[in-house]
Amino acid sequence: MKKIITIVGARPQFVKAATLSRQFALQGVEEKIVHTGQHYDANMSDVFFDEMEIPRPVYNLEVHGLGHGAMTGRMLEGIEEILLKEKPDAVLVYGDTNSTLAGALAAAKLHIPLVHVEAGLRSYNMQMPEEINRILTDRISNLLLCPTDTAIENLKKEGFDHIDAKIVKNGDVMQDAALFYAEKAEQKSDILKKLQLPKFVLATIHRQENTDNPEKLRGIIAGLNEINKEVPVVVPLHPRTRGILAKENIVPEFSIIEPVGYFDMIMLLKTCEMVITDSGGVQKEAFFFEKQCITMREETEWVELVQHGFNILTGSDAEKIVNAYHESKSKKSDFRINLYGQGLAAERAVKEILVGNWQFRSNRAI
Ligand code: UDP
Numbered sequence: 001m002k003k004i005i006t007i008v009g010a011r012p013q014f015v016k017a018a019t020l021s022r023q024f025a026l027q028g029v030e031e032k033i034v035h036t037g038q039h040y041d042a043n044m045s046d047v048f049f050d051e052m053e054i055p056r057p058v059y060n061l062e063v064h065g066l067g068h069g070a071m072t073g074r075m076l077e078g079i080e081e082i083l084l085k086e087k088p089d090a091v092l093v094y095g096d097t098n099s100t101l102a103g104a105l106a107a108a109k110l111h112i113p114l115v116h117v118e119a120g121l122r123s124y125n126m127q128m129p130e131e132i133n134r135i136l137t138d139r140i141s142n143l144l145l146c147p148t149d150t151a152i153e154n155l156k157k158e159g160f161d162h163i164d165a166k167i168v169k170n171g172d173v174m175q176d177a178a179l180f181y182a183e184k185a186e187q188k189s190d191i192l193k194k195l196q197l198p199k200f201v202l203a204t205i206h207r208q209e210n211t212d213n214p215e216k217l218r219g220i221i222a223g224l225n226e227i228n229k230e231v232p233v234v235v236p237l238h239p240r241t242r243g244i245l246a247k248e249n250i251v252p253e254f255s256i257i258e259p260v261g262y263f264d265m266i267m268l269l270k271t272c273e274m275v276i277t278d279s280g281g282v283q284k285e286a287f288f289f290e291k292q293c294i295t296m297r298e299e300t301e302w303v304e305l306v307q308h309g310f311n312i313l314t315g316s317d318a319e320k321i322v323n324a325y326h327e328s329k330s331k332k333s334d335f336r337i338n339l340y341g342q343g344l345a346a347e348r349a350v351k352e353i354l355v356g357n358w359q360f361r362s363n364r365a366i
Pocket of ligand 1: 280282
C-alpha cells in the first residue's frame with residue numbers, strides 16, 4: 001500500500017486536506033497527517049477535523065506564536081525527523097503557509113517525491129510571505145497540481161517547461177469542499193438562528209499585509225463601519241486581527257463574532273448579501289455560493305474572478321470599499337461558469353498522485 005505524509009498547519013489547509021483525505025481513504029491509501037501546530041485554537045483547528053471528518057493528525061509539532069524564521073525552522077526540523085521515521089512514498093503540501101514551505105523543504109532534501117496542491121498561484125507581490133512560500137515550494141515539487149489555467153501559465157512564465165516536474169490542472173479542491181459539505185452545513189449549523197439577521201454582509205480580515213499596517217487596518221475598519229450603517233456587517237474575526245485592533249485602539253462598530261467552524265461559515269456564505277474579504281479561500285467561496293465579492297487587497301491570485309466581474313479589488317481604502325459595495329449591490333451576475341472544476345479536483349489529484357506518470361517512489365534517499 002502507498003504511504004503518504006500530508007503536512008497541514010493552518011485553517012485553509014484543513015479545508016483543502018479534507019477533500020483529498022476522503023479520496024485517499026476511498027482508494028485504500030495510507031495517509032498520515034502531520035499538524036505543525038501553526039493554528040491551534042479549537043475554533044481555528046479542531047472544529048475542522050471534527051466537522052469535516054478529517055483523520056486525526058498522527059503527529060502534532062505544536063509550533064506556533066513565533067516569527068517566520070523560527071517557526072519555519074522548527075517545523076522543518078520536526079518534519080524531517082518524522083519523514084526519516086515514516087519513510088513515506090510521497091509528501092503532500094497545500095497552499096502557501098510556513099507549514100507548506102517547511103514540509104516541502106524537508107521532503108525535497110530527503111529526495112522524497114513532493115506534491116504541491118494549489119501550485120502555480122502568484123500575486124506577484126513579494127511583500128507577502130505567502131508569495132515567497134509558494135514560489136519556493138513550487139520550484140522543488142515533483143508534481144504540481146494547479147487549480148486554474150492561470151496557475152499553469154504562471155509556471156510556464158517562470159520556465160517550468162524546463163524543470164523536471166509534472167504540471168497538471170486538477171481544479172480547485174475548495175470547490176469540492178463547498179459542494180460536499182453544503183448539505184451537512186444546512187443540517188448542523190445554527191449560526192443563522194443565533195445571529196437573527198435577515199440581511200447582512202459577511203466580512204473577514206486576516207491578511208498580514210492588512211493587519212500589520214495600522215493605516216491599512218484603519219481604512220478597512222472605517223470602510224466596513226460605513227457599510228454597517230446601511231446593512232449589518234458580520235465579521236468572524238481572526239485572532240491575530242483581534243489582537244492588533246485592541247493594541248492599536250481601533251474600534252469596529254460592526255458585529256464581531258469568534259471565528260466560526262466550516263459549517264457555520266458555509267451558512268453565512270449562503271445567506272449573506274455580499275462578501276468582503278482579504279482571504280484567498282473566501283474569495284472563491286463567495287463565487288461558489290453565488291455572491292459578489294470585494295477583495296481588500298491590491299491584487300489577487302484568483303484573477304479569473306475579477307476578469308469575469310465576480311470580484312472587485314479595492315485595497316484598504318475606505319472610500320473604495322464603500323463604492324465597491326454600492327457598485328456590487330446592484331450587480332446581477334451569472335455564476336454558472338466552470339472556473340474551478342465543479343467538485344472533481346480532489347479525485348483528479350489523487351488519481352494523478354497514484355497512477356500519473358511522475359516521480360512517485362523514485363530517487364528515494366531513505
Ligand atoms: N473560514 C471558516 N471560519 C471563519 C473564517 C474562515 O471556516 O471564521 C474558512 C473559510 O470558509 C475558508 C478557509 O477558512 O474555507 C479560509 O481560510 P483563511 O481565510 O483563514 O485563509 P486563506 O484562504 O486566506 O489562506
